[in-house]
Amino acid sequence: MxxxxxxxxxxxxxxxxxxxxxxxxxxxxxxxxxxxxxxxxxxxxxxxxxxxxxxxxxxxxxxxxxxxxxxxxxxxxxAVDTFRRRGRTELRISTVSTFATRWLIPRLPEFQKIQPDVEILLSASTRMVDLEREHYDCAIRLGTGNWQGLDSVLLWQEHLAVAVAPALLAEHAAGGPSVLSRLPLIHSAGRRGDWPLWLSSAGLDHEDAASGMVLESRDLAIQAAIAGMGAIAVDKRFLTKEVNAGHLLLPDWPVVELETGYWFVRSPARPLSRPVGAFRDWLQSTT
Incomplete structure (x- = not known):
């Protein structure tokens, strides 16, 4: 056989x-x-x-x-997965790691309070899962929302703002945004274009906007910024905890709006279950 x-x-x-x-x-x-x-x-x-x-x-x-x-x-x-899940209410979510660690996970307790019987299975990956064939109920994706054959709901439009550790900014206090020409720039590997885009949109020149430390993820890049290793250009929504704690400062410098955003997506081929609908509504109300 x-x-x-x-x-x-x-x-x-x-x-x-x-x-x-x-x-x-x-x-x-x-x-x-x-x-x-x-x-x-x-x-x-x-x-x-x-x-x-x-x-x-x-x-x-x-x-x-x-x-x-x-x-x-x-x-x-x-069939096996459905059998194993009998009697349980699961919500299987796929998303990208930065959104998961910097925004979603800190807020998930709020969702669990209003949906206490829902068991959350969260997967964070850069891979774009197939929502029709793989075992995920929904996903949160970064892009422009034009995914064929999927229902997409925009959660927020992405932007770039500059964040710096207070001590590092104090060393170069004068000069406004032009001080960036004297500061190290921190990049994440998958977002090497963020700093050149921000500098160009802000009308600033830099000798080498692609220079500086490169980290594997934006989460690591944020940690490097907290340690005072340079300035970072990132969405402010990912910095709430660090800014409130005084670990990072957001100078009153330009905020650059991007064409991309974070979207809640699901396959219309699958029925809209109560957990999926509740999660979508909660995301919209929270963002």
Whole structure:
């Protein structure tokens, strides 16, 4: 009998298109995934995968098998997941890490007070999940809201404001925003364009707006700013706790509005459950 685990691995690889993603989803190493593929090929007596320097590619036989399998494993997972959740009210949310750690999690106790029976499962990732096929009830995404086939509700339009540790700003007190030419600039890896955009919009020149420390995330960049390692350009909503505690200052300098924003999104193909509707309404009232 053909190995169901190997078939599941093949189905994930065919759908996700990358061996690393399929291995991560299956909970195995890429080498273990490759072993499963060879095992499946041996059992079926056909080559399903082409292996070259670009990665793994489905052969014509592999494409035929993938088409035949369809979403069978997704439906099995959904059935098992639904069975496991019987008697429980879950709300499965996908979002980006900065929104989760800097804004959502500190406020979730408020939502739990009004929906005490809802069990929240929160996933923070840069990956854009498929809300029709993956086991998430809703997501909070950063973008312009033009995601085809999804219901989208704007929570807030993003902006950029400058924040600096009080001690660092005191060392360079005179000169208003022009003081930034003498301050180190802090960047997050995925937002290297924020400082050049803010400086340009504020009409300021800088010798090298892309220079300065680069951190993996905005959350780490904020921590570096608190430590006095430089100035940061970020949405003020992510700094409420630090500003109230006096760890960061928001000088009265220009605030630059961006085209992107944070959106609540869900698939209209799924019924609007009570937890999802309550979460959406709470987000709108809170933001």
């Amino acid at each position: 053909v190995s169901l685990r190997a078939l599941h691995a093949f189905s994930l690889l065919a759908r996700l298109g990358r061996a690393s993603l399929a291995a991560d989803r299956l909970g195995v190493s890429p080498s273990a995934l490759s072993h499963l593929m060879r095992k499946l090929e041996d059992e079926l007596g056909a080559q399903l995968i082409l292996r070259d320097g670009r990665g793994l590619i489905l052969t014509e036989e592999g494409q035929r098998l993938a088409l035949g399998l369809g979403d069978a494993f997704d439906r099995v997972e959904e």
